[in-house]
Amino acid sequence: MEIKKLIGQYLDANVYIVSKNGKCLIVDGGAFLYDLIKAVGNNRVVGILLTHGHYDHSCHVLDYANFYKCKIYASEKIKDTLTDPVAIYSKHGETIDDFSRFEFIGEDKTIQIDEFKVDCYYCPGHSKCCECYLIDGKLFSGDVLFKKGIGRTDLKNSSKDEMFESLCKLEKLTFEEAYSGHGEKSTYQTQMKNIAVFKRFLTR
Ligand SMILES: [Zn+2]
Numbered sequence: 142m143e144i145k146k147l148i149g150q151y152l153d154a155n156v157y158i159v160s161k162n163g164k165c166l167i168v169d170g171g172a173f174l175y176d177l178i179k180a181v182g183n184n185r186v187v188g189i190l191l192t193h194g195h196y197d198h199s200c201h202v203l204d205y206a207n208f209y210k211c212k213i214y215a216s217e218k219i220k221d222t223l224t225d226p227v228a229i230y231s232k233h234g235e236t237i238d239d240f241s242r243f244e245f246i247g248e249d250k251t252i253q254i255d256e257f258k259v260d261c262y263y264c265p266g267h268s269k270c271c272e273c274y275l276i277d278g279k280l281f282s283g284d285v286l287f288k289k290g291i292g293r294t295d296l297k298n299s300s301k302d303e304m305f306e307s308l309c310k311l312e313k314l315t316f317e318e319a320y321s322g323h324g325e326k327s328t329y330q331t332q333m334k335n336i337a338v339f340k341r342f343l344t345r
Pocket residue numbers: 193195267284
């Protein structure tokens with residue numbers, strides 16, 4: 142499995158292209174479609190995973206889904222974020238209201254998208270709609286876990302208590318590397334230390 146990274150239009154949000162055997166999944170939608178098409182190359186896009194609804198991660202996702210004619214997988218809570226001009230944190234109050242290409246994930250579950258087995262973990266805290274995805278030992282953690290820290294919990298639909306519970310959930314997983322919504326990737330060992338520190342921080 143190969144992972145390519147693009148930097149998005151806003152706040153340097155990451156977009157990942159996860160490819161295997163000529164097929165790929167896209168994680169998040171913050172980069173321009175033109176840049177994504179170049180990075181995807183000859184791979185066939187089989188689906189898009191959204192880690193959460195904030196506009197830096199979602200702004201171009203409908204362009205991707207309409208161009209590649211594929212589904213967008215996301216937490217069922219994402220509608221509340223995408224349709225709310227405050228909660229989505231878009232630059233000029235833009236919202237996303239077309240859900241025709243979305244497939245919603247309920248509680249934690251494993252989904253099969255073509256040949257990709259994706260373990261989905263609902264991880265609210267940064268936002269109500271955060272979902273982390275584990276694919277072949279790689280954790281796509283969105284704005285829940287960063288290389289140095291965790292996502293903000295002072296935004297609309299954030300919750301410190303929910304973030305604590307989400308960190309407890311992620312702490313139990315086994316993975317090789319975490320690919321965050323911003324910044325560099327990190328190792329499992331780094332994240333176990335990170336989670337331990339921030340669990341204490343959140344309960345102080
Ligand atoms: Zn965010």
